[in-house]
Amino acid sequence: SVPAPAIALLLVTAVLASAWVGGLGPGLLSTVLVGFMVAFFGLPSASVSTSPAGNLLLPVLFVALGAGVSIACGARKRAEAGRRESEARFRALFGAEMVGIAFCDRETVREANDAFLDLMGYSREALDTGGFRWRETAPDDRYLDERGLPELIATGRCTPFEKEHLRVDGSRVTLHVGAVLIQRQPLRWVCFAVDLTERKKLPQVGQLLATELDVRKIAQGATDAATLLTGARFGAFFAGGVDTRGQHALSALSGAPREVFGRVGLPRSTALFAPTLIGGKVVRLDDVTQDPRYGQTAPHFGMPRGHLPLRSYLAVPVIARTGAVHGALLLGHPETGTFTERDERIVVELARHAAVALDNTGRHSELENALREEQLARTAASERARLEALGAEVGMALTLPEDRRAVLQRCAEAMVRHLDAGLARIWTFDAEEGGLELQASAGVSARLDAGDARQPAGRSEMSLVVTQRRPLVIHPVDGDPRIHDPEWARQEGLVAFAGYPLLVDDRLVGLMAVFARTPFPAAAAERMTAIAATIAHGLERRRREDEGSGLLAREREARAAAEAASASKDEFLTRLGHELRHPLAAIRDVLAVRCDEADRVRVLDIARRQVDQVVGLVDDLRDLADTTQGTIELHKERVSLARVVERGLQRARPPREDGEPVLSVSLPPECIELDADPVRLEQMVASLLEGVARDSEPGSRIEILVEREGEEAVLRVRNPEMTEGRHRDLGLGPTVVRKLVELHGGRLELQEDGPGRGAEVVVRLPALAKVEVEMEREIGRTRVLLVDDNLDAANGLAVLLGLLGHEVQIVNDGPAALAAARTNAPDVALVDIGLPGMDGYAVAQRIRERSGKKVMLVALTGYGSEEDRERALAAGFDYHLVKPVDLDTLEGLVAGLGKPSSLH
Structure with missing residues (x-):
């Protein structure tokens, strides 16, 4: 059998094991059970005493021993639980971002949490490589560290103080620093640091909020600042108004993911939230779960599952200047009694700044809305004024006494100017051929070529307007299959197209098309339809007027032509008599003179010249008849104007008896070429020179100048000494000269410088394009x-x-x-x-x-x-x-x- 001492030791071990593992409760339970067993069953091998007192003493001793063991083990268990809780709290504190914690030796930081590294501006890599020295601080505050270290070594703690720390990036941060000694040899201590920068900058936060105009940014900024400055675990900003479900909108969240509220729903206007969100009161609770208003509202009746752990609660309203509640700042913490009166004052001040910022935003929004409405009204008025001005200008243009193309060109230019269009065109419709003929084009001219002048109605986007007989507006034109040439529109920056048929009693008379760089305003559609109708009726009115006045115009033209012919005939006969009188008189006088052999040569020479002059007059009469009747033929070729002038000088008739004028010829260095009949031009030059020379004073100077002016070849014949009025009667020559010049597409000008200052005859002919060639000579x-x-x-x-x-x-x-x-x-x-x-x-x-x-x-x-x-x-x-x-x-x-x- 087992000896009694061994059994007793086994029972004590059982009690000890129960108390060690389970604590005080299990240990006491084991003690009671062992005591009952000993009392009723006793020890199997021996008894301490056979007396009743001896039998009672043994259970008492077991109970006392078990109770002592249980109490001791329970205390150890509680101490161990406290240590684990303390360690967990320290680990939570070490891992939290609210307080920076670092373990240091005499020179360096050996270990630190992320919050401390963020405050100091160091990376985890720099810490691991030993490159983090805690003495690196702002020069002005370095003495604080030097003073705090001896105190730490002497007393085991350092009185907390504020200092500025110089971060690695050069920025400064204000810290509240304290330290506790861990061991002296070697020196080890722990440092606690709290960022006071934001708290110091509370007024600046208010100023920043006041200058912000974005409501969400204001709410988020106020929430972040309140969460940071109070040490709250999380914070939120809820709007004051409620939706149809009675819920407040979450405007901002700090310290927690937004999905948390998405899972459990937004808070309602319950008895707990109503005092702040509706009544505008501040509510601060050390433990929200102990408040009688908590847990009284369905469906959660308290904290929903998955919600943030909330014990400490602080709610501050954001009240507008009108007394209305913009919303509320709600702060929470999982521990009780976190928020103090000081935290409440900070959040109230932040809420005041946020309210001012939201008021400013509201006023700014109202002002912006007013300005926007005013701008819209001003824009609409401006658009109406532009369209009215366009209509007035188009109507005015249609009344001008100009040809149809000129009038329609004015209309197209007005559309470009008043509609800020890139291109405006007006076409007329030929009902017989079924095609469009371009009459006016304004704006970009890159696409204006010969192929656009006339085209069938089925071509391009205009065909839809022609066939459908109704306006067509396309925006955007890029990618629209109805646009004939979208690449051109893209290159020109054109985004919208509007085409309007020109209708008179459902009869198409033309088409108006506009390409614009901006979309057409809504008010433009109706006005453009009216303008199209105005242009259509203007074209129809002109057509009827042309038909009505056609006979009268032709009659007037015939009468004017007859009168001009009669006047020309009278002038011609007068000039003919004048021109024939002189040479015939000279011939008559010569024939009447009896001369000897010495004078015969001179007399015959005079007669020859006068006969030549009469022959020249007859030639002029023949040419005049040909040019007047239109029977003259031109044999054009490429000819040099200088060569023509040279031949004309040779062709000129013999000089007068009293002495010919002195010629001065000036030619350009370039070769000016014409597409002309050289024989007729030589005749023109000779006739012109003869007329000017005949009506010039003896010995006077005649200047001949050949030059190019743009696309024209210019021949100037000038006599600075020609007497007043003499140039007006140049005989038959000018009539022939003018006709020949006009047949070559040119014009003849006669210019006077004033009485006694001479005159100039100018011939302008179309010149061929410049070529880099030298004259043949x-x-x-x-x-x-x-x-x-x-x-x-x-x-x-x-x-x-x-x-x-x-x-x-x-x-x-x-x-x-x-x-x-x-x-x-x-x-x-x-x-x-x-x-x-x-x-x-x-x-x-x-x-x-x-x-x-x-x-x-x-x-x-x-x-x-x-x-x-x-x-x-x-x-x-x-x-x-x-x-x-x-x-x-x-x-x-x-x-x-x-x-x-x-x-x-």
């Missing part, structure tokens, strides 16, 4: 020395040579010719034989002696016998020409193109 450009004592003859020949493109120098005697030949080294020298003093033979000999064969010498003389020619060649001349010199021969000679056999 530039190939043979030479330097010519002209030696002649007859100034008129020399000047005339110089003008002709200049027209050929050569450089001409004129001298009048032998010595001057020698000097010019020595200084200017001419290529050709044209020398008159009959010079005064040193004759032409002597000049040729001297030039040949000095220059050798470098200069080509040409003799000009009135003597053409073989003896005269041989004498000239013997004197050193290369060629011998008899006056008057044929211009073609001289041109070929000077340019080096003539044949010596023909020149001699």
Whole structure:
């Protein structure tokens, strides 16, 4: 059998195990059970005493021993539970983001929670590598650390103080710092840090809220600030109004995910929330679950499952200046008694700032709405004014005495200007051919080409307007299959299209189309329909007026033409009599003169010139008849205007007896070419020059200028000394000249500078496009020395040579010719034989002696016998020409193109 002591030890061990594992309760229960067992059954092997007292003592001893063991184990259990709870709280505190905690030695931070690292601006990697030194602080507050460390070592704690810490990024943060000593050797201590930056900046938070105009940002900012500054675990901002379900809208949430409220529903206007959200009262509870108003509302009757753990509760209303409740700041914490009176004051101040900000937002919204309505009204008024102005301008344009295209062009330009359109076009409809003809186009011109002028009605987006006979508005045009060329519209920035048929009694007379860079306003549709009707009726009215006035206009034109023909006939007869009188009188006088042999040559020369003049008048009469009757034919070709002027000068009639005017010809460096009949233009130039020369004073100067003005070739013939009124009667020539100029698409202008200041005749002809070519005569450009004592003859020949493109120098005697030949080294020298003093033979000999064969010498003389020619060649001349010199021969000679056999 088992000895009694062993059994007793086993029973005590059982009680001890129960108390150790289960604590005080299980230990006491084990003790009572063991005591009853001992009392009733006793020990199997022996008894402590056979007396009744001895039998009672044994259970008592077991009970006392078990109770003592149970009490001791219960205390240990409670201590262990307290330690675990303390450790859990510390771990929760260490892991919380509200307080920064760090374990430090004398120089570095060995361990820290995320909140401490965030406050200091360090990363977890820097901490793990030992690069975090707690002495790194703001220079101004470093003495606080130096003063707190000795106190910590001496007393085991450091009095909390405020300091500024210099973060790694250079920013500063205000901290409330305290420390507790863990051990002295080696030195180990724990530091607690709370961020006071936000609390210090509470007024600044209010200012920031006051400047914010976004309601959600105001609510979120106030909620975040209240949660942070009070140490709440979570916070929320609920709107003051309720929806149809009686629920308040959640505007902002801090410290918890928004999904929490999504799962359990929004709070209702219960007895707990109503005092704040409806009554505008502050409610602060240390334990909301102990409040009698808590848990009285269905369906949850308390805290819903999955809701945030809420014990401490603080609700502060956000009250508008009118007394209405904007909403409420609700703060919570899972522990009781968290919120203090100080926290309440902070949140009340934040709520006041939030209320001011929300009031400002409301006033700003009201002002914005008012401004928006005013702007809309102003825009609508402006649109109406623009459309009214467009209608008025279109109506005014349709009344102007202009042709149809000009009137419709004004209408299109008005639409572009008043509608801010990119392109506006107006077409007329040809009912017989079924096509559209473009009459006006304004705006972008990149697409205006010959193909757009006339097109069938079935082409492009206009076909829908034509076939459907109703307005068509497309926006946006990009990607719309009804738009014919969307790529063009995209490139031009056009986004909207509007087409309107021009109808008169359901009869289509045209089409109006507009492409715009912005959508058409709603008010534009009705007004544009009215404008289309106005244009349609304007076109119809013009058509009827044209039909009604057609016969009268034709009658007036016929009468005017008859009157003009009669006046022209009278003027023609007057001029004809005037022109014929002079040469016939001269011929009559010559025939009446009896002259000797010496005067016969001169008299016959006078008669020849006058007969030539009569023949020229007859030619003018023939040309005048041809041009008037329209029977003249032009044989156009590409011709140089300079060449035409040159031939015209040659074609001009012989000079007058009293001396011809001096010609001055100025040609441009470029070659001006025309598409013209060269023979008719030469006739025009000759007739023009003869008329001006005939009505000019003897010895006066006639200036001939050829130039280009834009796309026109201009010929100016000017006599600065022409007497007043004489240019108005230039004989038959101007009539022929004007007709020839008009047949070539040009115009003739007669300009006066004033009494005694001369006059100018201007011929303007269409010029061909500029080409980079030189005039033909530039190939043979030479330097010519002209030696002649007859100034008129020399000047005339110089003008002709200049027209050929050569450089001409004129001298009048032998010595001057020698000097010019020595200084200017001419290529050709044209020398008159009959010079005064040193004759032409002597000049040729001297030039040949000095220059050798470098200069080509040409003799000009009135003597053409073989003896005269041989004498000239013997004197050193290369060629011998008899006056008057044929211009073609001289041109070929000077340019080096003539044949010596023909020149001699």
